Amino acid sequence: MEYFVGIDIGGTNSKIGILNSNGDILKSTSIKTESIEGVDYTLNKIWASVLELADELDITRDLIKGIGMGIPGPVIDQKKVGFFANFPWEKNINISEKMEGISGIKTRLDNDVNVIALGETLYGAGKGYSKSVTIALGTGVGGGIFIDGKLISGATGAGGEIGHMKLEKEGKICGCGQKGCFEAYASATGVIREALSRLQINKNNELYRLIDGDLNKLEAKHVFDAAKKGDKFSLEIVDYVSEYLAMGVGNVLNIINPEVIILSGGVALAGDILLDKVKEKLPNYALGITIENLQIKLGQLGNDAGIKGASALTI
Structure with missing residues (x-):
């Protein structure tokens, strides 16, 4: 053995x-x-x-x-x-x-x-597919590209840095020091930053009550939990985030054209309330042929x- x-x-x-x-x-x-x-x-x-x-x-x-x-x-x-x-x-x-x-x-x-x-490709959600892209939506946004039995790492190992695609010129500052990165909008950090910005103006909502008015307690999960309860304020944040997530995924589809997109990490655990909106918006950003027969799955292996x-x- x-x-x-x-x-x-x-x-x-x-x-x-x-x-x-x-x-x-x-x-x-x-x-x-x-x-x-x-x-x-x-x-x-x-x-x-x-x-x-x-x-x-x-x-x-x-x-x-x-x-x-x-x-x-x-x-x-x-x-x-x-x-x-x-x-x-x-x-x-x-x-x-x-x-x-x-x-x-x-x-x-x-x-x-x-x-x-x-x-995930060999043992989880991507098993059986030869062309997959895994997008990890956590504190940041990372990516892994698997094509025909090989990981695509690039000449200097930076292949798959999906989180640093630019979605907005002179947009929000990213942890990498540049502006407008995918990561600045679709990560847990991005969700929290957008929610905090809006909570400074509007405190009459389920999200504010859920964190007992303590902004230091806010996590991305709170936003999704409040949205699932029908909180209009939180649903608007989810809609905002899903727009950028669809834009980022659409760019990946146009460049890589995988059979399956695997979403992992804390933000992905929001589930259908986020995924349904992404799927709805995806045709605005991806070529139609890249969406045909495309599977979007949540990672299965966790930690x-x-x-x-x-x-x-x-x-």
């Missing part, structure tokens, strides 16, 4: 799992990333956790055939990271080489949303998508 390790490195926590060759997670754990302590510290800590999981499963090190990692940043040739989003680490570090030096096991990596896309996809990099 052969085993593989999947690692999803996040800014706060890193999820680690040991899987079999079928992509089944046999055992997993989550540890603090502690990136402030440096890359070598973090990688050694991760490897120590892998060994603990292996011991609990009674798996010897020689049976682990590969380590896959999802990294928040652009990855070149599944080895080198151009820069780390939210990590105080140097640019262009060969993480593959470092991890192989620590573990003695073949290591491959890719962007964190790319490995989520790979997980396991990153681990599963990462492990598949070496299977």
Whole structure:
């Protein structure tokens, strides 16, 4: 029996799992990333956790055939990271080489949303499709493009950065420092920012009551929950967000023409109240032929998508 390790490195926590060759997670754990302590510290800590999981499963090190990692940043040739989003680490570090030096096991990596896309494509909502795009709608907006058996990462690892398509000239400021990005409108951060702006003017609504008048408590989920209760104020925000989401998805359809769009992340959990509006508006932004037979699905794997996809990099 052969085993593989999947690692999803996040800014706060890193999820680690040991899987079999079928992509089944046999055992997993989550540890603090502690990136402030440096890359070598973090990688050694991760490897120590892998060994603990292996011991609990009674798996010897020689049976682990590969380590896959999802990294928040652009990855070149599944080895080198151009820069780390939210990590105080140097640019262009060969993480593959470092991890192989620590573990003695073949290591491959890719962007964190790319490995989520790979997980959903092989084991989740995209199973059976050869052309899929996964859009992660969380604090930001990320994308993973899977075409004919391959992830599209581009020359410098920035392929699939869907969140930074420009939807408005001189639009809202994005976390990347530029203006008018898809991410500035369709992410959870974008939803909250739009809601806060409107709540400064109108407090006579279900959303304001739902957060007990405390604007610091506001989350994107509150907006969608209030909208589902029929709150006109919140429904207008959902309509606003869905317009930009349809615009962004439409651009993706026109460029990639996938069979399926997979939406994951917290904003996607809004479900039909958001998806129905996106589907309604999509013909305004996408060529008709790209919508024919198109499937739009919610991700199925949740927090396991990153681990599963990462492990598949070496299977």
